[in-house]
Amino acid sequence: MTSTAEKDQSDTEIYEFLETDIQRARDIVGIYHGVTQREQFSRATPDFIRNFARSYGDDNPLFVDEDYAQDTRWGGQIVPPMFNIALRQELLTDPMPREHRRPAFRGIHVFVSGSTTDWYRPVFDGDTVYAFHGFEKVELKESEFAGRSLFVTRVHVQFNQRAEVVQAQRVLTIHTERHESKKRKKYDAIEAATYTPEDIAAIDELYAAEKPRGAETRLWEDVEVGDSLGNMVKGPLTATDMMVFHSGGYGFxxxxxxxxxxxxxxxxxxxxxxxxxxxxxxxxxxxxxxxxxxxxxxxxxxxxDYGMMRDCWLTHYLTDWIGDEGWIETMSSQMRKFNYLGDTHYFTGAVTGKRVEGDRYLVDLEFRGTSQRGEVTCPATATVSLPSRASGLAALPTAPDEWERIAARLLKRHGELRAEKRRSGRS
Incomplete structure (x- = not known):
């Protein structure tokens, strides 16, 4: 049994950053390593594409109907935007030098503040996806409330079997010093949501009114600043939703x-x-x-829920609005509040700007998910590329050359190590 004195000492223990951890974090900025862990799926197939979309409630025929997708600009099914949480093949790499390993930050509280995702190319049936990652930015800040906080931006870059970068996601994590004597907030004021049959009927009416834009082309010229993005509902959230999300692909x-x-x-x-x-x-x-x-x-x-589930919902809201021929270039999201079992979310948004950059006709959007409590739990912004009367199909952005060089180098080494593994297995 722990004595009162020992308990008091434990409760007031201060967890502080080690200067060596901070310096190591700074030293590894810009150093990228191949991801050696396989996700739940490693290759895109019609079954994966369909089931991943369905795992967060998306019935867009571009994702779930093989025959329909063949007649779109893509010539077949493409993987839904947030595929990075479910699709990845492991890379064979050389051992990581000890000095390149990220610091442990033991005893330091860590939470995800938000993420920004950029999309460069579609992922098709038959594609294999690999990834590399690394620290992109490390900033130390101090405040009276939280003490010292380390803001770490980590980038995860996905590429296909041709070493073409298809997507990159930047995740901002905040590492804070803490005292164990600070008790967890009990959230006493939050009551579980309950619903009458009439409440469920009202939600069902919203579901019934939803429809992906699909083949009805949304042209850049027809979009105006201030236009509504429409309405979408998700929920009430159930434990079944969480199980379906995992079974559909979220590997964690x-x-x-x-x-x-x-x-x-x-x-x-x-x-x-x-x-x-x-x-x-x-x-x-x-x-x-x-x-x-x-x-x-x-x-x-x-x-x-998982924050990544709401990111899936946010991109679902966007793909329903842009239609088959549009393309999401980038999205930034924040997870500000919990989304508890029983909660219902209502998605709304509007056009905030439009512009032309080279051959890309771009539209800026602001949107959010709001719970039945009236709390905005997941605000987001995005830029999408739309087809235009002037240039036809929506053009895609270009991935950074440096990332494509890294992808080519890693994939080449992966092939060499795989060949060595096969030879050693025969000997």
Whole structure:
């Protein structure tokens, strides 16, 4: 049993940054490494494309109907925008030098502030996706409230089997010093959402009115600043939604949900990630996303979603608006509030600007998801490219040359190491 004195000392312990961790973070800015972990899927197939779209409630025929997609500008199904959370083949790479490994920041609180995703090319049926990642920016800031905070921007770049960069996502994480004596906010004022049959009927009316623009071309010339992006609803959120999201592709590697012998092996590998449930059975900590009993045990009112699920919802809202011939160039989003089981989100937005850059006819958008409490939980901005009367099909942006050179080098080395592995297996 812990004595009162020992407990008091533990509760007031200060977790502070090690200067060596800060310097290491700065030293590895701009150093990229191939991602060696495979996601739940490694190659795009019609079944993956369809099921991933359906995992967050998207029935756009461009994604879910092979025959329909053949008659679009793309000539076949393309993978929905947020594919990076579900699709990745592991890269064979040389061992990472110790000095290039990211710091552990032990005892430091970390949370994701937001992300920006850029799209350069579509991913088609048959494509394999690889990735490399690294620190892009490290900034140290100080405040009276949070003490020292380290703002780390990490970039994840996806490329295909031809070493063509298809997407890049920048994720901003904030690492803060903390005192263990600061108690977790209990969120006592938040009540679980409840619904009458009339409430559900009203939500169903909104669902019934939704329709992807599809083959009805939205031209740049026909868009005006101030135009509404329309309405979309998501929810009420259920534990089933979370299960479908995982089964449809969200792998959450290296913590991919698994069962039986695989779960046993995973517990051996990352024992700290498994926390006994009320029956004494070790279960994943990420069950906080579907197990409200567990969420309440640590001071939250209910289980809550993944931020990546709302990013999928935000891109769903955009692809419904732009139609088959449009292209999302970039989207920046923030996750400001929890989205608890039972919550319903309403998506609205408007056109904020339009311009021409070279051969690209661009439209700037501002939009958001608002819960039934009236809280904007996920504000976002985006720029999309639309077809025009002047130039025809929407043009695609160009990926940075440096990234394509890195992708080509990594893919070449991957092939060499794979060949060496095969030769050693025969010897």
């Amino acid at each position: 590697a290296p913590y991919t949900p698994c069962a039986g012998r695989l779960a046993h092996k995973n517990r051996e590998r990352i024992a700290a990630f498994y926390i006994p449930n009320e029956q004494g059975v070790p279960d994943v900590a990420q069950r906080i996303h579907w197990d409200s009993g567990y969420a309440r045990s640590i001071g939250l009112p209910a289980a809550y």
